[in-house]
Amino acid sequence: xxxxxxxxxxxxxxxxxxxxxxxxxxxxxxxxxxxxxxxxxxxxxxxxxxxxxxxxxxxxxxxxxxxxxxxxxxxxxxxxxxxxxxxxxxxxxxxxxxxxxxxxxxxxxxxxxxxxxxxxxxxxxxxxxxxxxxxxxxxxxxxxxxxxxxxxxxxxxxxxxxxxxxxxxxxxxxxxxxxxxxxxxxxxxxxxxxxxxxxxxxxxxxxxxxxxxxxxxxxxxxxxxxxxxxxxxxxxxxxxxxxxxxxxxxxxxxxxxxxxxxxxxxxxxxxxxxxxxxxxxxxxxxxxxxxxxxxxxxxxxxxxxxxxxxxxxxxxxxxxxxxxxxxxxxxxxxxxxxxxxxxxxxxxxxxxxxxxxxxxxxxxxxxxxxxxxxxxxxxxxxxxxxxxxxxxxxxxxxxxxxxxxxxxxxxxxxxxxxxxxxxxxxxxxxxxxxxxxxxxxxxxxxxxxxxxxxxxxxxxxxx
Amino acid sequence: xxxxxxxxxxxxxxxxxxxxxxxxxxxxxxxxxxxxxxxxxxxxxxxxxxxxxxxxxxxxxxxxxxxxxxxxxxxxxxxxxxxxxxxxxxxxxxxxxxxxxxxxxxxxxxxxxxxxxxxxxxxxxxxxxxxxxxxxxxxxxxxxxxxxxxxxxxxxxxxxxxxxxxxxxxxxxxxxxxxxxxxxxxxxxxxxxxxxxxxxxxxxxxxxxxxxxxxxxxxxxxxxxxxxxxxxxxxxxxxxxxxxxxxxxxxxxxxxxxxxxxxxxxxxxxxxxxxxxxxxxxxxxxxxxxxxxxxxxxxxxxxxxxxxxxxxxxxxxxxxxxxxxxxxxxxxxxxxxxxxxxxxxxxxxxxxxxxxxxxxxxxxxxxxxxxxxxxxxxxxxxxxxxxxxxxxxxxxxxxxxxxxxxxxxxxxxxxxxxxxxxxxxxxxxxxxxxxxxxxxxxxxxxxxxxxxxxxxxxxxxxxxxxxxxxxxxxx
Numbered sequence: 001x002x003x004x005x006x007x008x009x010x011x012x013x014x015x016x017x018x019x020x021x022x023x024x025x026x027x028x029x030x031x032x033x034x035x036x037x038x039x040x041x042x043x044x045x046x047x048x049x050x051x052x053x054x055x056x057x058x059x060x061x062x063x064x065x066x067x068x069x070x071x072x073x074x075x076x077x078x079x080x081x082x083x084x085x086x087x088x089x090x091x092x093x094x095x096x097x098x099x100x101x102x103x104x105x106x107x108x109x110x111x112x113x114x115x116x117x118x119x120x121x122x123x124x125x126x127x128x129x130x131x132x133x134x135x136x137x138x139x140x141x142x143x144x145x146x147x148x149x150x151x152x153x154x155x156x157x158x159x160x161x162x163x164x165x166x167x168x169x170x171x172x173x174x175x176x177x178x179x180x181x182x183x184x185x186x187x188x189x190x191x192x193x194x195x196x197x198x199x200x201x202x203x204x205x206x207x208x209x210x211x212x213x214x215x216x217x218x219x220x221x222x223x224x225x226x227x228x229x230x231x232x233x234x235x236x237x238x239x240x241x242x243x244x245x246x247x248x249x250x251x252x253x254x255x256x257x258x259x260x261x262x263x264x265x266x267x268x269x270x271x272x273x274x275x276x277x278x279x280x281x282x283x284x285x286x287x288x289x290x291x292x293x294x295x296x297x298x299x300x301x302x303x304x305x306x307x308x309x310x311x312x313x314x315x316x317x318x319x320x321x322x323x324x325x326x327x328x329x330x331x332x333x334x335x336x337x338x339x340x341x342x343x344x345x346x347x348x349x350x351x352x353x354x355x356x357x358x359x360x361x362x363x364x365x366x367x368x369x370x371x372x373x374x375x376x377x378x379x380x381x382x383x384x385x386x387x388x389x390x391x392x393x394x395x396x397x398x399x400x401x402x403x404x405x406x407x408x409x410x411x412x413x414x415x416x417x418x419x420x421x422x423x424x425x426x427x428x429x430x431x432x433x434x435x436x437x438x439x440x441x442x443x444x445x446x447x448x449x450x451x452x453x454x455x456x457x458x459x460x461x462x463x
Numbered sequence: 464x465x466x467x468x469x470x471x472x473x474x475x476x477x478x479x480x481x482x483x484x485x486x487x488x489x490x491x492x493x494x495x496x497x498x499x500x501x502x503x504x505x506x507x508x509x510x511x512x513x514x515x516x517x518x519x520x521x522x523x524x525x526x527x528x529x530x531x532x533x534x535x536x537x538x539x540x541x542x543x544x545x546x547x548x549x550x551x552x553x554x555x556x557x558x559x560x561x562x563x564x565x566x567x568x569x570x571x572x573x574x575x576x577x578x579x580x581x582x583x584x585x586x587x588x589x590x591x592x593x594x595x596x597x598x599x600x601x602x603x604x605x606x607x608x609x610x611x612x613x614x615x616x617x618x619x620x621x622x623x624x625x626x627x628x629x630x631x632x633x634x635x636x637x638x639x640x641x642x643x644x645x646x647x648x649x650x651x652x653x654x655x656x657x658x659x660x661x662x663x664x665x666x667x668x669x670x671x672x673x674x675x676x677x678x679x680x681x682x683x684x685x686x687x688x689x690x691x692x693x694x695x696x697x698x699x700x701x702x703x704x705x706x707x708x709x710x711x712x713x714x715x716x717x718x719x720x721x722x723x724x725x726x727x728x729x730x731x732x733x734x735x736x737x738x739x740x741x742x743x744x745x746x747x748x749x750x751x752x753x754x755x756x757x758x759x760x761x762x763x764x765x766x767x768x769x770x771x772x773x774x775x776x777x778x779x780x781x782x783x784x785x786x787x788x789x790x791x792x793x794x795x796x797x798x799x800x801x802x803x804x805x806x807x808x809x810x811x812x813x814x815x816x817x818x819x820x821x822x823x824x825x826x827x828x829x830x831x832x833x834x835x836x837x838x839x840x841x842x843x844x845x846x847x848x849x850x851x852x853x854x855x856x857x858x859x860x861x862x863x864x865x866x867x868x869x870x871x872x873x874x875x876x877x878x879x880x881x882x883x884x885x886x887x888x889x890x891x892x893x894x895x896x897x898x899x900x901x902x903x904x905x906x907x908x909x910x911x912x913x914x915x916x917x918x919x920x921x922x923x924x925x926x927x928x929x930x931x932x933x934x935x936x937x938x
Contacts, residue, residue, distance in 0.1 A: 374593040383630075390634045399634065403627040410623055414616065422604045422612050455523060 001052050001062065002041040003070050003110035010034040011103035018096025028085040031099040035078045038106065042071050058178065061116035065317060068461050069248050070113040072321065073241050076328040077106060080237055083336040083439050087233045092138045101131035102237065109245035117177040118167045118206075121249060125163065125213065128245060129156050132238055136230040148229025155222040159212035166205030173199035179253060203260050207268065210250040214243060216306060217275035220299050224283075227295035232344075235291070236335030239298045240328035247305050251320060254309055269310050270398065276303035277405040284412045291344045293412055294334070297370065300409055301327055304385055304402065310395075311388035318458055319384030325457050326377035326450065330369040333443045336436075337363040342428040349416055350425025358437045359429070360420045365444040369451070371413040372406055377450035382406060384454075465507045466530040467516045469540055470577045472500050473547075477570030486562035490555070493566035497547040500573070504544030508537055508926070515583070524586070525637070525644040531583035535782060535930035538923065539580040539709055542789045543702050547573055553797040553905040554694045557804065559606060565692075568598040572698055579706050585633045585645040588714070592626055595703065599695060606692040618687040621680075625670035632666035636718070650718055657721045664722035667715050668730070674707035677730075677767050678737025681760050688756035693800035696752070700759050701793040705785050708766055712781070716770070716934055727771035731857065734771070735865045738764035742871035746878070750809045751799045754879055755792070758835060761868050762788055768865060769850035775935055777853020782927035783920055784846030787834075787913075791843055794831040794909040798824070801898050802883065806891045811879060816888030820895040825884045827906040832880045834913045836873045842916035 017030050045051040046067040081088070081102075089095050108128025115121045133156065137149025171177060173196040208219065215223040227235045258265045280300025287293035305323050308316040337359050341348055353360035369378035386399050419425075450457055476496035483489040507514060513533045520528040532540070547569070559565045575595025582588035596619065603615040633645070640649040655663070673680045688696050716723050738761045745757035766784055769777040801824065802817070803809050818825035830841075837843040847869070854862040898906075916923060 368597075373597070374590045383634075386631075387634055387637075390638050396631075396635060399631050400628070403631055404624070407620060407624040407627055411616075411620060414619070418604065418612055418616070421601065453521075455521065458523065 001054055001056075001060070002045040002050070003038060003067075003074070004107055004114075005052055006038045006041045007103050007107040007110055010038060011100045011107065014096055014103055015100040016096075017099075018094070024089040024095050025085075027096050027099060028081065028089060031081055031102075032078070032085070034099075034103065035074065035081060038103075039071065039074045039078060042067065042074055042110075046071060059117045059120050060111070060114045062114050065461070066113040066248070066252075069244075069321065069324065070110055072324055072328075072457075073109050073113070073245060074106060076241050076244075076325070076332065077102065077237070079329060079443060080241070080332045083332060083436070083443065084233045084236065084339060086433070086436065087336070087339045091231045091233055092140065094138075098135065098138060098234075101135055104131045105135075105237075105242060109241065112245045112249045115179075115249065115252070117179060118170060119177045121179075121253065122160075122163060122167060124249065125160065125246075128242060129160075129213075132156075132234075132242060135234040135237070136226060138234065139231045142229075142231075144229040145231060146229075148226045151222055151229075152226045155212070155226075159209045159219070162205050162212070163209035166202045166209060169198045169202030169205065171202075173197075173202060179257065199260060203257060204268075206253060207261075210246070210253065211272060213246040214250055214302050214305070215299050216272050216302050217279040217299065218272075220276065220279060220302075223299055224292055224295040227298065228289070228292045232291060232335055232339045235295075236332050236339075239294070240331045243298065243302065244324040244328060247302075247308070247320060247324070251308055251317075255312060258309075258312060266310075269306065270395075273303055273306045273310060273398070274401060276300070276306060277402065281405045281408045281412075285408065287412070288346065289344050290338060290346060290349065290416060293346075293416075294331070294338075297409065297412065298331070300405065301370070303405070304382060307385040307389055307402070310398075311385075311392040313388055313392055315384060315388035315391050318461070319381065319388050321461060322377070322384050322450075322454055322457055323381040326369060326381035326447070329443060329447055329450075330366040330376075330378060333440065333447070334363055334366040334370070336440060337366075340429050340432055342430065346415055346419050347425065348427060349419040350423040350427060352420040352425075352427045352429070355427055356429055356432065358441060359432065362440045362444040363420065364417050365447050367413045367416055369447045371410045373410075375448060375451045377447045377454070379451055380454040464514070464516060465503065465510065466514050466532045466581050468503055469500065469507065469544070470530070470574050470581065472496065472503065473570045473577065474574035477567045477574060480563055480567035480570060483563045486559075489563035489566050490551075493570055494548065494551045494555070496570060497544075497551055497573070501544040501548050504537075504541045507532060508541065513929075521586070525640075525642070525646075526586040527584055527646065528587060529583040529646060530581040531647075532581055533930050533933070534927040535709065535712065536580045538782065538786055538926050539702075539705055540577055542705070542786050543573060543576045543580065546697070546701050546789060546793055549793060549797075549905045549908060550694050550697050552901050554800065555901040556899055557694070557800075559692070561605075565602070565606060565694075568602050569694065569698070571598040572602070576698075576702055576706065580709060583647045585637070585647065585650055585714075587645070588710075589626065589630055589633060592629070592706070592710075593623075595706065596622055596626075599699065599703070602695045603687065603691040606695070608690040610686070611690045614683075614686040614690040618683040621683045622673055625673035625680075628666045629670035632663045632670075635663055635666075647713075650714075653718065655719075655721075657725070660719045660722035661725060664715070664719045664726065667719075668711070668726075671707040671710045671715065672767075674710070675704050675763050675767060676707070676760065677734050677764055678740055678760070679733070681737065681741070684760060685753050685756040688759070689750065689752045693752075693796055693803070697793045697796045700756070700796065701789040704759070704763055705789060708763070708770065708781065708785055711767070711770055712778075712930070712934065723771070723773070727773060728858075730771045731768045731854075731861060734764040734768035735861055737761070738768075738865055738868040739871070742868045742875065745875040746871065748875070749812050751802060751811060751879065751883070752809055754811075754875060755795050755799060758872065758875065759788075759792055761872065762792075765847065765850055765865060765868065768861075769853050772850075772853040772857045774853050774856055775931060776849050776856070778931045778934060779924055779927070780846050780849025780851075780853055782931060783916075783923045784843070784850060786923060787842040787846050787916060790909055790912050791831060791834045791841075794827075794906060794913070795835060797902060797905055797909075798828050798831060801902055805895050808891055811882040813891045814883045814889055815886040815892060816884070817892050817895060818884040819888055820892060821897045823903060824898045824906075827903075827910055828884065829880060830910050830913060831906075832876045834917075835876045837869065840914065840917045842913050842920065844917060845920040 111124030139145035284296035369376035578591030741760035
């Protein structure tokens with residue numbers, strides 16, 4: 001409960017901070033402090049030293065897994081603000097409002113990591129996405145940003161509609177919003193209560209709408225335009241923290257309820273995984289713009305994260321944690337570099353290594369992590385996902401398919417490295433301060449550290 | 464402890480070299496570091512029992528940082544350790560842009576290679592396998608020839624895809640170990656059914672076959688050898704291909720005994736096809752580097768065939784030939800590099816009469832060429848003889864066809880010697896001078912090794928005896 005309350009309060013505080021000061025850096029500093037407080041509050045609740053308890057009548061259920069996941073999301077946001085704070089200040093006029101919106105998004109993710117009923121799922125998703133529509137359109141004078149915001153809003157509300165329909169059907173079938181109580185109704189023997197048609201239809205609709213939210217194929221069409229059109233800083237935020245929260249909600253929803261769909265479930269999820277990997281990876285190969293390539297690659301990464309739903313065991317849970325960390329840090333880090341480079345095509349990166357070795361080196365580490373090269377965090381993220389699949393037994397072929405796509409992903413990620421290191425050019429880069437460079441290198445080292453010792457992420461979970 | 468030092472020294476010195484601002488200083492520093500590593504490797508030879516190193520690493524995954532140095536590891540570490548000082552000496556006079564990074568990356572590659580040869584834990588092995596590749600990728604792409612970027616990328620994606628297949632195989636085996644561990648001993652104790660072995664065997668073998676490379680996975684190799692800076696080509700063909708052979712011996716044969724028996728004929732067949740095919744192409748080459756590249760495919764093919772012949776003689780031959788081929792091919796590359804540096808071309812049709820201008824080099828070149836043909840009294844003869852006699856016991860026809868490659872090797876190698884060294888002095892050669900002292904030193908050391916090991920190969924055979932016996936027992 002701490003995180004929900006604090007993030008809402010902090011959001012309001014940030015909103016008003018714009019009245020008291022016009023200095024943008026002061027606002028960023030306030031946001032960093034607020035995030036630290038939020039992080040502290042959430043960690044306190046995880047380890048039980050301080051928590052505000054409100055009786056939610058079992059609508060929210062705070063598990064250690066959920067709380068820890070929320071800690072990761074808040075910490076990733078902190079890294080995001082530390083790295084890209086100066087870019088947020090430049091994204092538009094209303095800096096205080098942007099921070100306020102980010103905190104409201106965090107409020108939504110805090111609900112999503114704790115929901116125990118379909119109603120709270122709906123509320124959490126709405127709290128999380130409505131601020132995002134605004135953030136996407138925050139570059140008001142840019143046509144692409146406006147287009148992206150409208151597209152995102154329309155597609156988002158459409159998928160929310162499907163979500164609501166699904167919830168209504170499930171409620172009609174079971175008479176309850178609870179996700180755990182639904183399972184208890186599921187029959188244990190053949191003669192007992194049969195699963196009603198309504199319930200199955202409802203869950204399929206829920207599945208579709210969650211696929212929308214995490215941009216899994218064939219429901220991914222909004223992603224490239226929105227990620228490409230939104231200001232780059234906010235794309236970094238959307239494609240990492242928000243997406244990870246969406247995955248957690250997805251996993252939480254189907255962890256116990258996948259059985260309702262029976263054997264169809266495996267076919268459904270396998271189809272979605274393969275389609276997502278295929279669309280994401282193949283389309284990313286042909287992109288000319290790095291930012292758009294990252295949009296498609298984020299679809300591809302979603303395909304990997306979906307393996308957690310496929311295997312649905314302990315290893316998959318650890319995998320989701322690690323994947324959220326690895327993918328978020330690397331993407332946030334790389335976007336922090338991308339924002340500094342003016343030309344977002346591959347050629348815009350030509351010769352970056354010579355002109356700005358620190359930026360190029362860090363970007364290389366982030367890209368390697370995204371590609372899943374060993375000794376970076378991304379390797380273990382992918383490793384856990386695939387190990388979970390092998391552990392769940394059967395379907396070894398899907399691991400081979402996934403690895404084939406991982407090899408393809410190396411192609412487009414390394415194209416950026418090629419441009420930076422092996423090609424000549426004069427990249428246009430906006431000024432990078434020393435503090436920013438130090439932060440960047442520290443984040444890159446963190447990626448390597450997690451790549452060598454993934455237990456530093458996972459042990460906290462068992463602590 | 465010495466096993467750890469063999470990895471840590473090149474790693475640490477490589478990182479140090481990166482931050483050095485003076486290129487010349489970095490060069491000298493790297494040379495000294497590589498000599499120190501060579502001394503370490505020689506010291507390791509004297510260890511009576513296999514040195515090990517073991518420390519907890521990924522406990523919840525069942526993986527430990529375990530290194531083990533048996534005879535085969537000792538020999539390949541020795542090869543890696545002595546190759547780098549030779550390479551650094553030979554290219555001492557070459558100009559590289561940004562030498563600090565160049566030598567830093569070279570040393571990092573060495574660390575990766577050492578790790579591959581020492582790892583006794585599957586996940587650790589996989590890590591080092593990839594770790595050796597990354598610096599090479601940068602070396603070839605930054606300092607290579609004209610088409611370097613595309614060629615290196617092909618090489619990188621190709622080998623990366625192979626290692627991902629291996630990762631899938633490792634994962635599969637991991638869940639079949641009794642105690643869920645990546646330790647090599649646990650892997651050795653897995654008993655899989657014939658069907659499972661037949662499937663997983665190929666996941667591993669393709670990864671190793673791409674690295675070696677054997678026909679039909681060799682397509683990246685000639686281009687990569689041609690486009691890489693020659694110092695890196697030496698590492699690639701002298702040491703890195705041994706990773707594939709070593710991995711087959713260390714990981715494939717003991718874990719999949721049934722599949723090995725089942726598929727050995729197919730693999731021997733493909734290896735021999737590759738030998739003949741590569742030899743025939745080598746005859747048609749005009750570019751020295753491409754010629755050596757194809758000749759290298761032929762030699763590797765023989766080693767791969769001998770591994771799968773599965774008898775003691777063949778395996779002994781492979782063991783010493785891994786070392787000998789590494790040394791010999793580095794010698795040939797040094798010569799090729801010297802010729803290119805002096806004449807500015809690699810085309811043999813434009814050369815001729817170099818022996819008149821550079822007599823010392825000519826003598827050394829001829830010696831290297833003899834070793835490449837495996838003439839008696841050179842080290843390669845011992846290895847190839849053992850390998851052929853191993854192959855004869857399996858199948859007479861195959862061995863006879865493979866034997867053709869010796870004749871073909873003589874054709875292309877001696878043809879190269881003749882075109883480059885003898886005949887009229889061509890216009891490109893007219894300004895050539897004798898090779899410099901550092902190159903001479905490196906070549907003489909190699910020449911010495913060629914003859915010494917050719918006359919007296921017993922120490923090498925003794926060194927790897929425990930590994931050969933281990934492999935025979937496990938079958």
